[in-house]
Amino acid sequence: MTEIQRQNQTPAQLQTQVQTQKQTQTQSPDQPQISVPAQAQTQTHSKTQTKSRQTSKQMLAEMMAGHYQEARDAKERGEPVAWSTSIAPQELLETLDIKTVYPENHAAAIGARKESQRFIDQAEGMGYSLDLCSYARVNLGYKELLCSESENIPLPDFIFCTSNICNTVLKWYENLAKDLHIPMITFDTPFNHTYEVPEHGVRYIKSQFQEAIPRLEEITGRRFDYDRLKEVMKQSNETARMWKDAALTARTKPSPLSGFDLFNYMAAILAFRGKKEGYRLFQLWKEELDQKAAAGLGPWKDQTEERFRILWDGIACWPYLSPTYKALKNSGINMVTSTYPDSWTILYESGDLDGMARAYSSNYVNRNLDYSVDNLVKLIEEFSLDGIVFHSNRSCKLMDFRQYEVQRRVEERTGISTVIFDGDQTDPRAFSTAQYETRIQALLEMMEAKKRRQMG
Amino acid sequence: MIENRAENEMSMAENQTLADRKDQADMSVTAGERGQAEPLMQTCIKELSWIGGHPALAVKRLRASTEKKLMGCFPVYAPEELIYGAGMLPVGMWGGQSEIRFADRYVQSFCCSIMGQNLEQGIKGTYRMLDGILIPVYCDTLKCLCENWKTAVPDIPLLPMVYPQNRRTPSGMAYLQEELRRVLGELERISGRSCTQQQLREAFHLYEECRSQMRRFTEIAKEYPVTIPAKLRHWIIKASYFMDKREYTEKLRLLTDGLLTLPQERETFLGSRVVLTGILAEPDGLLEIMEDCGLAVAADDLAQESRQFRTALPPEAASLSTFEKIVHRFAAQGGCALLFEEQKTKGQLLTELVKQSAAEGVVVCMMKFCDPEEFDYPVYRKELEAAGIPLLYMEIEQRMDSMEQLKTRLQGFSELLQARKSRQIKRMESPPAKSGKSEPLGAGKDRQFGTASSRPEATNMVKREESEMK
Numbered sequence: 001m002t003e004i005q006r007q008n009q010t011p012a013q014l015q016t017q018v019q020t021q022k023q024t025q026t027q028s029p030d031q032p033q034i035s036v037p038a039q040a041q042t043q044t045h046s047k048t049q050t051k052s053r054q055t056s057k058q059m060l061a062e063m064m065a066g067h068y069q070e071a072r073d074a075k076e077r078g079e080p081v082a083w084s085t086s087i088a089p090q091e092l093l094e095t096l097d098i099k100t101v102y103p104e105n106h107a108a109a110i111g112a113r114k115e116s117q118r119f120i121d122q123a124e125g126m127g128y129s130l131d132l133c134s135y136a137r138v139n140l141g142y143k144e145l146l147c148s149e150s151e152n153i154p155l156p157d158f159i160f161c162t163s164n165i166c167n168t169v170l171k172w173y174e175n176l177a178k179d180l181h182i183p184m185i186t187f188d189t190p191f192n193h194t195y196e197v198p199e200h201g202v203r204y205i206k207s208q209f210q211e212a213i214p215r216l217e218e219i220t221g222r223r224f225d226y227d228r229l230k231e232v233m234k235q236s237n238e239t240a241r242m243w244k245d246a247a248l249t250a251r252t253k254p255s256p257l258s259g260f261d262l263f264n265y266m267a268a269i270l271a272f273r274g275k276k277e278g279y280r281l282f283q284l285w286k287e288e289l290d291q292k293a294a295a296g297l298g299p300w301k302d303q304t305e306e307r308f309r310i311l312w313d314g315i316a317c318w319p320y321l322s323p324t325y326k327a328l329k330n331s332g333i334n335m336v337t338s339t340y341p342d343s344w345t346i347l348y349e350s351g352d353l354d355g356m357a358r359a360y361s362s363n364y365v366n367r368n369l370d371y372s373v374d375n376l377v378k379l380i381e382e383f384s385l386d387g388i389v390f391h392s393n394r395s396c397k398l399m400d401f402r403q404y405e406v407q408r409r410v411e412e413r414t415g416i417s418t419v420i421f422d423g424d425q426t427d428p429r430a431f432s433t434a435q436y437e438t439r440i441q442a443l444l445e446m447m448e449a450k451k452r453r454q455m456g
Numbered sequence: 457m458i459e460n461r462a463e464n465e466m467s468m469a470e471n472q473t474l475a476d477r478k479d480q481a482d483m484s485v486t487a488g489e490r491g492q493a494e495p496l497m498q499t500c501i502k503e504l505s506w507i508g509g510h511p512a513l514a515v516k517r518l519r520a521s522t523e524k525k526l527m528g529c530f531p532v533y534a535p536e537e538l539i540y541g542a543g544m545l546p547v548g549m550w551g552g553q554s555e556i557r558f559a560d561r562y563v564q565s566f567c568c569s570i571m572g573q574n575l576e577q578g579i580k581g582t583y584r585m586l587d588g589i590l591i592p593v594y595c596d597t598l599k600c601l602c603e604n605w606k607t608a609v610p611d612i613p614l615l616p617m618v619y620p621q622n623r624r625t626p627s628g629m630a631y632l633q634e635e636l637r638r639v640l641g642e643l644e645r646i647s648g649r650s651c652t653q654q655q656l657r658e659a660f661h662l663y664e665e666c667r668s669q670m671r672r673f674t675e676i677a678k679e680y681p682v683t684i685p686a687k688l689r690h691w692i693i694k695a696s697y698f699m700d701k702r703e704y705t706e707k708l709r710l711l712t713d714g715l716l717t718l719p720q721e722r723e724t725f726l727g728s729r730v731v732l733t734g735i736l737a738e739p740d741g742l743l744e745i746m747e748d749c750g751l752a753v754a755a756d757d758l759a760q761e762s763r764q765f766r767t768a769l770p771p772e773a774a775s776l777s778t779f780e781k782i783v784h785r786f787a788a789q790g791g792c793a794l795l796f797e798e799q800k801t802k803g804q805l806l807t808e809l810v811k812q813s814a815a816e817g818v819v820v821c822m823m824k825f826c827d828p829e830e831f832d833y834p835v836y837r838k839e840l841e842a843a844g845i846p847l848l849y850m851e852i853e854q855r856m857d858s859m860e861q862l863k864t865r866l867q868g869f870s871e872l873l874q875a876r877k878s879r880q881i882k883r884m885e886s887p888p889a890k891s892g893k894s895e896p897l898g899a900g901k902d903r904q905f906g907t908a909s910s911r912p913e914a915t916n917m918v919k920r921e922e923s924e925m926k
Contacts, residue, residue: 128831128833128834131825131827132827132830136831166596167599171827171831171832174798175800177799178835183798188621188622193599193603200634200635201631203630203631204630204631207625207630208622369604369606369607397600398596400600401596401597402600402604
C-alpha cells in the first residue's frame with residue numbers, strides 16, 4: 001500500500017488495521033499509562049460500556065482516538081484542517097468548528113510509541129540539524145512519510161501558530177507553510193522581560209486575534225459568530241478550571257495523583273479545552289482523584305508509599321516514560337506537579353478579548369526569570385515539595401538556558417533539593433538511563449538526609 | 457597575474473548585468489579627484505581594517521575620543537537610529553574568542569557561540585566601558601540571555617526590547633512603534649538628555665546615508681577581489697560597529713571612491729567568487745583559509761554584514777514620521793532567519809544574489825547551535841540545488857581551536873568551482889555557440905564529497921552540468 005493510499009483509507013479500514021497492532025491499551029498496574037490515542041479497539045470496546053462504568057482513562061483514550069478520527073474524516077470530506085501549536089487561541093478555531101490537530105501531541109505519541117527515530121532520520125536526511133527541537137524533526141519527518149504506528153494525522157490546510165511556547169515554532173511552521181503552500185496564521189506573543197505582560201503587548205496580541213478572524217472566515221467559507229465565541233470562551237475557562245482543580249488534588253498528602261498521569265491527560269487539555277467533553281473528562285478525573293484522596297489512597301495501585309514529593313521541570317522523556325517513572329516510584333518518589341497545569345489554566349472573563357490576549361502571553365516560558373522563580377517557589381509551598389527534577393531537554397533551549405539560574409535561586413530561597421539530568425523529549429539518542437538513575441539516587445539521598453535532619 | 461581570455465568572454469554578459477543594475481551606487485569619480493583618491497583610499501583601508509580587526513581596542517579608542525555615552529547592542533538588529541538620536545553611540549556586540557569559564561554557569565554547552573561569548577565577556581568585565589546594553593529579542597536563546605544577563609552582569613544598565621515577528625501586519629507595525637517609543641524613553645534616561653524630533657530625523661537620515669554607502673561599497677568591492685579580499689572586506693564592514701556612523705560613512709565613501717580609480721580585477725581573478733550566508737563569517741582564520749583557497753566574496757547574506765544595510769527605506773514611506781520610517785524599513789526586510797516570513801524568501805534571495813553578483817557558488821557559514829539558521833538551511837538548499845548553484849555547508853563557531861577540517865572542505869569546494877569553470881570554458885570554445893538561450897539543466901552527476909564532518913548528510917557539494925549563469 002502506498003503512503004497516499006494509506007492516508008486515504010476509510011475509518012473502517014484504519015480501524016481494522018489498528019486492531020492488529022501490538023500495543024494494547026491496558027497496561028500492568030505499575031506501568032505508566034501511556035496515552036496512545038490510536039486505540040480504535042478501545043473505541044469499539046467502549047461502545048458496549050455504559051458511561052457510568054467508564055474510567056477517565058478510558059474516556060481519555062476514546063476522546064483522543066475520536067479527535068484524530070474527526071480530523072481525518074474532515075479531511076476526507078474536503079473540510080479545512082488546521083495544525084496548531086499547543087497553547088493556542090483555540091477559541092477562534094472552535095467557534096468556526098475547525099478540526100484541529102496538534103503536532104506536539106502527535107510527536108509525543110510517536111515518541112511514547114518509541115518510533116520517533118524513523119521520523120527523525122527522515123528529517124535529518126533532508127538536512128535538519130540534530131540540534132533542532134525533536135518535535136519539529138519528528139513532525140517534519142512525518143510530513144514526508146505520512147504513516148505512523150501511533151495515529152496518522154492528515155496534512156493541514158492551514159497553520160495556526162502561536163509563539164508563546166517558543167520562537168522555534170515560528171521556524172518549524174514557516175517551513176511547513178512554505179513546503180505545503182498553505183496559509184499560516186501567526187500569533188506573535190512578545191517575550192515578557194517585565195514581570196507582567198505590558199499593555200502594548202496585550203494590544204498587539206488582541207489585534208492579531210482580530211486580524212485572524214477574517215482570514216479564518218476566508219479559509220473556511222464560514223461566518224464567525226461572536227455569540228458562539230463568547231460561549232466557547234466560557235467553556236474554555238470552565239474546562240481550564242476543572243483541569244487545574246484535578247491537578248490540585250495532588251496537594252493532598254499522600255497525593256492520589258501520580259504526576260506522570262498529568263503527561264497523559266495533557267493531550268486532552270490541548271485538544272478539548274474549548275469543548276464540553278473536555279470539561280466532563282477532567283470532572284470525572286477529579287472525582288476519581290477525590291475518591292482516592294478521601295480513602296487516603298496514594299498515587300500507585302500497588303500502594304507503594306509516597307515517601308517524597310517532587311516537581312518535574314520540563315517536558316517528559318516520551319521514549320523513556322517507563323524508566324523515568326520507575327526510577328522515581330521504586331524510591332517512593334511521586335511527581336506531584338509540574339509547570340504544565342498552569343500552562344493551560346488560561347483564564348479570563350468571557351467576552352474580554354484583552355483578558356484573553358493577556359492570558360495567552362502569560363504562560364511559564366513566556367515570562368521573565370523573576371516570575372518563573374516566584375512561580376516555582378509558590379508550587380513548592382502549595383504542593384509540599386521535597387525536591388525538583390530539572391529535565392535539561394536537548395530539544396528545548398528556551399527552558400534549558402534558564403534552568404541553572406532558576407535552580408540556584410529556588411535552592412537559595414527554599415532550601416529544596418534539586419538535580420538536573422540530560423534528556424530529550426522525543427529523540428531517543430539523547431538520554432542515558434544510567435545518568436538519570438544516578439541523578440535520582442543523588443536526589444533521594446539529599447531528600448533523605450534533609451528528612452533525617454528535620455526529624456533529628 | 458595571467459590574463460584569462462576565456463574568463464573575459466564569460467564575464468561579458470555579467471558586466472552587462474552590472475551596467476544595467478538599478479542600484480543607486482554612484483560610480484562616477486572625476487579626473488581631478490583621482491589623484492587624491494588612491495592615497496586617501498589606502499588611509500581609509502588602513503584605519504577601517506584596524507578598527508574592524510581589533511574591536512576591543514577600537515572601542516577603547518572610541519571611548520577616549522568622545523564625550524558621548526556608548527550603548528552596546530546585541531545582535532541581530534538594534535534601533536541604532538534611536539540610540540544615535542538620543543546622543544549616544546551604538547557599539548556592536550558580536551561575540552569574541554574567549555575561553556568559556558563563567559558562561560557555563562548560566563547556559564548549557566549547546567548555546568550558540570555569539571551568545572555564549574557575549575555572556576562570558578560580560579561576566580569578565582569586557583563591557584565595563586559601556587553605559588548601557590540593549591538586548592533585542594529575536595530567538596529563544598536571546599530571551600534567556602536577556603534574563604540571565606540581569607543577574608550575570610548587573611552593573612551595566614540593561615535595556616531589553618522585543619521586536620514583533622508579525623512585522624508587516626497593522627498590529628505588528630503599531631506594536632513596534634509603541635515599543636520604539638518606549639525604548640527611546642529608556643534611552644533618554646540612560647543618556648541623560650532628551651531626543652527631539654529633529655535629532656531623530658537627522659539620525660535616521662544619517663543611517664540611511666550610511667546604509668547606502670555600505671551597499672555602494674559591497675557593490676563595488678566585488679569587482680576588486682584582489683584589493684579587497686575576504687578578510688579585509690569583513691574588517692571594513694565590521695568597523696561600522698565601533699565608530700561614530702558619521703565618521704564611518706565618510707571614510708567608507710572615500711575608500712570606495714578610491715577603489716573606483718583602480719582598474720577592475722574581476723576578469724583577471726583566477727580564483728572563484730562566492731556568496732557567504734549565515735549569521736557571520738568568523739573567525740578571521742576562516743577568511744584567511746578562504747583566501748588561501750582562492751575564494752573571494754562576491755556578496756554576502758550575513759546577519760553581521762549585508763542584512764544590516766541591504767534594505768533601504770521603501771519609497772512609499774518617505775513622507776512618514778521617523779518612527780514609522782523605522783517600522784516600514786523593518787517590515788521591508790526579508791530573507792533573514794531571525795525575521796518571520798509567512799512564505800519564506802531566503803532561497804529566492806540567495807539565488808538572485810548569486811546571479812546579481814555573478815558568483816559561482818554559496819558557502820553556508822552555519823553558526824553552530826543557531827536554531828533559526830538551521831531551520832532555514834534545508835529549504836534554501838533545495839532551492840539552490842534546483843537552480844544548479846553549488847553549495848558548501850560548514851559548521852562554525854567563533855572560537856575554533858582547529859580549522860583543518862574547514863580547510864579541507866574549502867579547498868575541495870574551490871577545486872570543484874575551478875573544475876566547473878574549466879568545463880564551461882571548454883564548452884564555450886567548441887563551436888557553434890547557441891543563441892542567447894540558456895541550456896536546460898542536465899540530469900547532472902551528483903558527487904557526494906566525503907567530509908570530516910560528523911554530519912556527512914548535511915554537506916552537499918553538487919556537481920552538475922549547467923548553463924552559463926545569467
